[in-house]
Amino acid sequence: MIRYLVTGGAGFIGSNYIHYLFDKYDNNVHVINLDKLTYAGNPDNLKDVENRPNYQFVKGDICDAALVDELVPRVDIIVNFAAESHVDRSIGDPDAFIKTDIYGAFVLLESARKHKIKKFIQISTDEVYGSILDGSFKETDTLEPSSPYSASKAGADRLAFSYYVTYKTPVIITRCSNNFGMFQYPEKLISLFVTNALENKQLPVYGDGKNIRDWIFVLDHCDAIDFLITNGTLGQVYNIGGGNEKTNIDITRLILQKLDKPASLITWVTDRPGHDRRYSLDTNKLTALGWKPQYDFDSALTKTINWYKDNTLWWSKIKTGEFLDYYKKHYKL
Numbered sequence: 660m661i662r663y664l665v666t667g668g669a670g671f672i673g674s675n676y677i678h679y680l681f682d683k684y685d686n687n688v689h690v691i692n693l694d695k696l697t698y699a700g701n702p703d704n705l706k707d708v709e710n711r712p713n714y715q716f717v718k719g720d721i722c723d724a725a726l727v728d729e730l731v732p733r734v735d736i737i738v739n740f741a742a743e744s745h746v747d748r749s750i751g752d753p754d755a756f757i758k759t760d761i762y763g764a765f766v767l768l769e770s771a772r773k774h775k776i777k778k779f780i781q782i783s784t785d786e787v788y789g790s791i792l793d794g795s796f797k798e799t800d801t802l803e804p805s806s807p808y809s810a811s812k813a814g815a816d817r818l819a820f821s822y823y824v825t826y827k828t829p830v831i832i833t834r835c836s837n838n839f840g841m842f843q844y845p846e847k848l849i850s851l852f853v854t855n856a857l858e859n860k861q862l863p864v865y866g867d868g869k870n871i872r873d874w875i876f877v878l879d880h881c882d883a884i885d886f887l888i889t890n891g892t893l894g895q896v897y898n899i900g901g902g903n904e905k906t907n908i909d910i911t912r913l914i915l916q917k918l919d920k921p922a923s924l925i926t927w928v929t930d931r932p933g934h935d936r937r938y939s940l941d942t943n944k945l946t947a948l949g950w951k952p953q954y955d956f957d958s959a960l961t962k963t964i965n966w967y968k969d970n971t972l973w974w975s976k977i978k979t980g981e982f983l984d985y986y987k988k989h990y991k992l
């Protein structure tokens with residue numbers, strides 16, 4: 660029985676990862692989910708697993724060293740998803756990003772070192788490399804993060820590496836591209852645009868819409884993490900990508916087409932400051948180990964759209980109050 664501490668497990672990727680673990684390993688895993696339940700953490704994401712005897716939810720902060728020290732001796736593996744994760748919010752209010760993404764990772768690493776954890780997976784991001792116009796980033800390339808979000812993630816990424824080098828803490832670092840899928844807080848491109856289109860609301864596209872991201876279905880990301888826990892080498896960094904580079908405007912048009920909604924819903928808004936033009940990952944290091952994504956982009960997007968269609972209550976509960984205030988102020992809509 661492998662015992663996991665999943666941090667940030669009530670968020671988008673963390674909750675999909677917990678579902679993935681139970682679907683794959685059923686009663687042969689034990690999961691403690693440590694989550695602060697910020698605006699992005701949602702207990703609804705885990706309703707179907709909350710009564711499992713091999714699942715425990717702990718509401719708390721990864722920056723709380725005493726709490727972390729209580730939990731870490733009870734697990735074999737830490738998978739650190741907990742983070743402030745929205746670039747736009749990091750521009751207006753970087754404070755929480757520095758605290759959670761860097762200091763929180765430090766608290767977890769210290770506890771992992773002290774209690775001799777078997778494995779520590781630091782979930783980093785492709786955004787740590789910054790923008791690239793031609794070619795793709797390899798794991799050995801220079802990091803040039805350009806937002807407070809990506810800079811704080813780069814700090815944690817390198818701190819985790821330093822714990823491997825200095826203390827031999829068994830760390831693996833993953834840098835994944837843009838995820839999409841079920842349970843994504845509806846402020847990110849695909850979840851926001853699908854839900855706005857379902858409500859016949861405007862789809863705010865930044866700048867000229869030609870920013871390029873590589874997209875991966877969230878369950879492929881979860882699968883790659885699971886694969887690396889078994890097959891990855893300690894102290895190494897692995898890029899994880901879906902091999903689906905798309906412009907924002909192409910994705911927007913595809914969503915409208917799949918939902919049979921008019922192009923007139925597209926609304927051009929002023930670009931965000933420091934908006935990286937293109938992200939691209941070279942994933943040969945991971946694929947050489949024998950892993951590849953299972954989902955093709957088009958069918959995973961349809962699956963995702965259908966999930967938001969079938970779970971209106973999940974997102975309509977979120978898209979009220981604080982969400983709408985932030986949204987209107989941010990996009991000036």
Ligand SMILES: NC(=O)c1ccc[n+]([C@@H]2O[C@H](COP(=O)([O-])OP(=O)(O)OC[C@H]3O[C@@H](n4cnc5c(N)ncnc54)[C@H](O)[C@@H]3O)[C@@H](O)[C@H]2O)c1
Nearest residue numbers: 667669670671672695696697699700720721742744837838
């Ligand atoms: N979403 C993507 O496309 C993407 C791509 C690559 C990497 N990542 C990384 O994956 C991780 C998860 O991303 P996500 O999209 O699921 O984010 P999310 O914002 O949906 O979830 C983050 C979760 O962390 C929790 N949290 C925040 N601060 C905390 C704290 N101090 N202590 C405990 N819990 C806290 C929140 O309550 C929330 O449940 C992040 O580390 C992010 O940087 C995301």
